[in-house]
Amino acid sequence: MKDIFDECQFGDLKLKGRVVRTGTWETETEEGGFLSPAIFDRYEKIASSGTGLIISEIFALDYKDRFAPYSSSLNYKGFIKDYKIISEICHDNDVPILGQLAFFYYDDGDNQKAEANDLTLEGIRKLQAEVIMAAKKFSFAGFDGIQINMGNNFYLTRFINPYFNQREDQYGGSTENRVRIASEIIKVIKKTMDMHVSIRINPWDVRNGGITADESIAIAKELEKAGADSIQLTARTISFLYDGAEKNPFLVYVDRLIDEIDIPVILGGNSRDMASMNDVLNHTDVEFMSMSKPFVAQANFLADWKANGEGVSICQSCNNCYSKKTSTCFKYE
Template identity: 50%
Template sequence: MKDLFDFCEFGELKLNSRIVRTGLFESEREASGNLTPEIYNRYENIAASGVGLIITELFSLYPRDVFSKTSHTVNYTRFVREAKDLTDLVHVYDVPIFAQLGFVHFNKRTEQNLKPEDLTIEDIRKIQTDHIIAAQKMDFAGFDGMQLALGNSYFLSRFISPSSNFRDDNYGGNTLNRLRMVLELIKVIKQNTKLHINCRLNAFDGTEDGMTVEETVKIAKLLEKHGVDSLQITQPILPQFQEYENDEKNPLIDATEKIINEVSIPVILGGRLRKQNQINNILNGTNIDFVSMQKPFVADPSFLVDWKIEGNGESFCQNCYNCISKRTSTCHLKPCSPEYYQKSD
């Protein structure tokens, strides 16, 4: 039987468990972008807890993006030095760490929030170049891999979706063309870095003529063919996909299984898991080998320690989504938080 605390292989990497920690926002960074002692402490607690793989909070590619004020950036002078301290700290616990990279809006001078069809070839080359430069910095900083944000509502997810890419050149139309920009930058990153490349993909997006599981399977196979080392399957936050107490009713599980059946690289199930027995049931009732968690690590970076001891743990996280809606890396319901006491008063 599989267990979430199994030692296992993830491509060429060795993991201490099947749990992948996914980051989102970093509200504790300094205004200049620098990492703070609180950030280092949190990563150390996560690494020491028994997690298998850490994916960082978002590194926002562009300074004027919607998440740039609540995210890390690679565009400050001390990035490589500070990030190297972070990766060295995590590696003490034999835990690999990936840097998450993405952006939501592409702005060009006075032109704001350009759509995929608005981009010139020069704009596409700029986006590719910016990703490649960021990847080289991440490689220098000692990250084991990088995660490309091709899912949720990030810009590249819209570029690869048939419901939002209306280009009529080699970067629009069929699946290969819509993915071409990503495949080209992946090729250069693989040629010039040692990074494991993970792509975060929507299994479906709930939009008319948008991403279906069948379309995601095609994209997953193309990504594998062009050098991607692993995938994380997720979905946009939509009302019809908010919460599933019964595993069998969660369409993301079924979609992830279909993708796993079509590729040979590791695939991570993402989203809304917070019970130890629930995760083990998924691991043993499906062909899924890895699951990711985000909000439970916000509620308590060390919760996996208790899970090892109890054997039937449940995260304190209440899925209230305040950490997401308020774009913070802190829990607003824990007894130690100021919000908790204000609410109690």
């Protein structure tokens, strides 16, 4: 019988549990971008509670990004010092940490909001270099890897989506071509750094002419071929599809994806209680499950679950933390 607190292997990383904490917004920084004591305390609680893997809050590439005011910064002068402390907190608790990179806009030097069809080859190289440099910064700060968010509705999500990408060069057209911008990034990171590379993708996006489940699986295969170490499922909120019987919106898709690729897949989507999570683990091929908002409501809830052998998150799924873009809970502060 599988359990959320099983020790297990996650690609090249050893985990002490199957629960992956995924960060979202960061609004508790101090002037200049420095981390506040509350952030260090949050990471200590999460890392010591029984979490298997931590994915950081979102980091944006550019201070002008749409979500930069609610994101962590890669570019303030205390970044290496602050995040070395964060990574050490995680490692002292035997928990690996990945830095999550997610940007909505891209400034190619000529256009602050250049989209997939606007980028020249020079602009693509500039973007790739900035993502690779972000991975190098994470490495300097002691992170075990990088997660590139190519899900939800972020920039690279749109770039690989045929709904948005009508390029006619080697970065448009086929699945392989549209994913090439990410494949080349992954290959450089894997060749030059000892870093786990995780990618977040959508299983579909319900746009006419957009990404279908078949296309999403083809994208995952291209990412695996390039050297990606793991895949995490996410989605645009309006894209959650239910089959009428399953509570988790991705269960209609995840077993098929797991069967098609040979790297770990993290199941995302509204997990809230230990019993149902263990039920999924034991009745599907799922090995890893992510949680986000429950950690905002109570950073160390997994410790109670582990001690009691059961538990339900106090998170009420009100979505205020996400929609209002804050790293604190509106009800449980």
